[in-house]
Amino acid sequence: MRSRLFRLLVMLYPRPWRERYSEEIGDLSAELLVAGEVTRLRLVLELLGSAFAERVRSLHRSRFVLVLSGSAALVVVVVVAFLATNGFGLGGSTSPRVTPVGWYSVSYRGAQVSVPPSVVAIGTGPGGITRVIFQTTSPPSVEPVWDLLAEQSCACSPCARFPRPTPVRSPPRSTACRSTSARRATTTRRP
Amino acid sequence: MTVEGIRGSSDRSVLVLTSLAGGPKHGYALIKDIEGFAGVKLGPGTLYGCLAKLEQAGLVEALPAEDRRHPYRITASGLQAVRERLAESARIAEIGLGRVAGAMS
Numbered sequence: 001m002r003s004r005l006f007r008l009l010v011m012l013y014p015r016p017w018r019e020r021y022s023e024e025i026g027d028l029s030a031e032l033l034v035a036g037e038v039t040r041l042r043l044v045l046e047l048l049g050s051a052f053a054e055r056v057r058s059l060h061r062s063r064f065v066l067v068l069s070g071s072a073a074l075v076v077v078v079v080v081a082f083l084a085t086n087g088f089g090l091g092g093s094t095s096p097r098v099t100p101v102g103w104y105s106v107s108y109r110g111a112q113v114s115v116p117p118s119v120v121a122i123g124t125g126p127g128g129i130t131r132v133i134f135q136t137t138s139p140p141s142v143e144p145v146w147d148l149l150a151e152q153s154c155a156c157s158p159c160a161r162f163p164r165p166t167p168v169r170s171p172p173r174s175t176a177c178r179s180t181s182a183r184r185a186t187t188t189r190r191p
Numbered sequence: 192m193t194v195e196g197i198r199g200s201s202d203r204s205v206l207v208l209t210s211l212a213g214g215p216k217h218g219y220a221l222i223k224d225i226e227g228f229a230g231v232k233l234g235p236g237t238l239y240g241c242l243a244k245l246e247q248a249g250l251v252e253a254l255p256a257e258d259r260r261h262p263y264r265i266t267a268s269g270l271q272a273v274r275e276r277l278a279e280s281a282r283i284a285e286i287g288l289g290r291v292a293g294a295m296s
Binding site: 017020021024025027028029031032035037038042043046047049050051053054 | 217218219222232234235236237238239240242243259260261
């Protein structure tokens with residue numbers, strides 16, 4: 001069977017299947033027609049149905065591979081995103097992303113850090129934050145704290161080792177040594 | 192379709208394997224043999240659909256063409272697969288026939 005109709009029918013099959021079996025199926029169809037085992041109409045209908053079945057099977061295989069590769073790519077993207085964002089922490093910053101009511105938002109090393117109202121100064125040194133100054137007395141005695149923060153040119157040993165703390169709130173001007181004032185009126189904590 | 196996959200395959204694949212278990216055959220001989228022992232007349236598209244799946248699974252293999260005829264033969268894996276499938280069918284048939292006989296008595 002080498003008619004134009006047969007060539008059209010064979011074109012309906014997937015290409016790999018067609019390249020492998022079209023010659024054999026053509027020879028068999030011709031043999032069946034010559035032997036009178038099948039009518040031409042029945043043969044055409046049978047080849048149409050078979051071509052449709054092969055197309056469906058081929059589509060099913062292609063979709064399976066597509067879904068498999070897509071799932072693998074999605075897993076890779078999620079893993080890379082997880083590692084790059086420090087476990088979806090988005091950049092590794094540990095500062096609160098929302099400043100609670102009554103807290104201050106201060107800038108530290110390019111990031112916004114939330115601190116409670118009791119923190120009046122943050123000192124930084126070579127290793128990062130070296131001191132956090134709290135307002136602890138009740139009623140608050142903030143004057144020594146402001147004196148501490150306002151010091152500009154103290155040459156004592158603690159002040160020489162560490163930079164001047166960054167005030168959270170604007171302090172009034174004073175000339176007292178910040179180290180001696182801090183011991184008297186504030187609590188200094190080193191993380 | 193793998194060797195295990197024949198369990199869920201259609202009966203046509205089992206018919207083709209059963210026919211080839213009797214010796215290598217080309218397409219026309221396969222159709223006539225299956226029609227003879229099973230009463231099922233396969234068309235060329237259906238037959239080559241089965242052969243393609245079975246060949247891909249390594250259950251049958253093509254032999255060199257002989258005068259425009261393309262014979263196939265069953266492989267060792269194909270023999271084992273069809274034996275398991277037919278044994279399972281025989282077991283189910285035995286249970287089913289026993290129950291039918293019990294229901295009719």
